[in-house]
Amino acid sequence: MPRDERSTDAAVSDPSAAPATDAERVAVACLRAGIEASLPATVVAEAVSIEESVLAVGDDTYDLDAYGRIVVVGGGKAADGAASALESILGDQIAAGVIVVDSADDSDGGDDAGESRIERVVGGHPVPTSAGVHGTTRAVDLARAADEETLVLALVTGGASALFAAPVDSVGLPALRETTDALLSAGADIEEINAVRKHLSRVKGGRLAAAAAPATVVGIALSDVVGDDLSVIGSGPTAPDDSTYETGLDVLDRYGIDAPPAVREHLQRGAEGAEPETPTADATVFDRVDTHVLANAATALEAAAAAAADQGYDPIVLSSRIRGEARAAGVTHAAVAEEIADSGNPIEPPAVVLSGGETTVSVQGDGTGGPNLECALAAGIEFALPESPVADRPVAFLAADTDGRDGSTDAAGALVTAQTVGNAADAAAARAALDDNDALSALRDRDALIRTGATGTNVNDLRVVVVGQ
Structure with missing residues (x-):
């Protein structure tokens, strides 16, 4: 396969049939190791177990004899795999469930979909769809x-922010989609x-917990956000949720978002007290709610x-919270x-420097x-600059989204070396592309793209700097 078809799928034994450097x-x-460690099947099996009638999730336990019914709800890019893992543990003790999954994920319920108690509904990302709203x-x-x-x-x-979406009736899906698109393009x-x-x-901002009260709610989360x-x-x-309707209005104003009238009108009504606020930490709806983060950027980085x-390189984690442009x-x-x-400095080669987090793009082109x-x-x-110290060194830099899709593209990210951009003329063309x-x-x-397809997990971005001797 050509180099821009490289894959980190666990089923692929060789990520590239084309020659590549050690770096x-x-x-x-x-990248492959980070994705595999963060797969829901892996992390759920490590954190969730059942012994007799006691369900353990992390350090908490739940006596299933105290419950007459177990249901599963939620969504996100890793929800399908997490649901399948829960089904393998709980089996027919699950009475029912509905989750909203990514359209490109395996959403048929697994190898034995006919016996699944949890229905998968295919939604859309990065903006919600009518099917996702229905689910x-x-x-x-x-x-x-x-x-x-x-x-x-x-x-x-x-991915649940887009997939697991149910706008209020006064706003509706088209207005929500338009607003989401505008915020993404503005670099919010x-x-x-x-x-x-x-x-x-x-459903967002604690409203799912409010809907489920007085049930016991156990949140099972895979984090794709800085700081979890x-x-x-x-x-x-x-x-x-500590944010308010006024916060939402401030964000629209800060980025100059020309939101549909229905959006501004709803937020303004809320700011004036005419719409119920999202529940805060002192709300009774959270009295029987526990949430467990089973995987995050640190999982992938470790x-x-x-x-x-294992490859003989000395690794260091720069940060799991890289953000900004x-x-x-x-x-x-x-x-x-x-x-x-x-x-x-700060580490002798051969070295690997790792970082996680989530950066943004302010779209101008x-x-x-x-x-x-x-x-x-x-x-x-930068590597292509004549004065760069890496011009004649074995160096590589990889940046990828662990869910397999960078932004709205079909690539997970890219892998560059000191030779990727080339000479001064090539660098000028690359800068023009970046500006656009x-x-x-x-x-x-x-030939620098990394393609994985949908990975089935999402623990934010992973960046790898490799400097050989």
């Missing part, structure tokens, strides 16, 4: 039917976007570091590689790209 192979091995509404109805003797297992994973961060979405929703804030993961359907060590992060990671190559693609292209441009937010085309032309 490139190590970078791909780190979410059914999940909320199932939660509302719960009583004190019901155990609700709520799956909340990366996830907390800001969620502050708006929570206040247009019947439960109110941010999937827009926090089972978590308290596995990637182990993979690097993607191209700026690319320049920073290139600078780290240059420092290692030039002075052996008409091209196609995503945060990881822009990050990688920016690093590749067209990193996808620029990196595809340079």
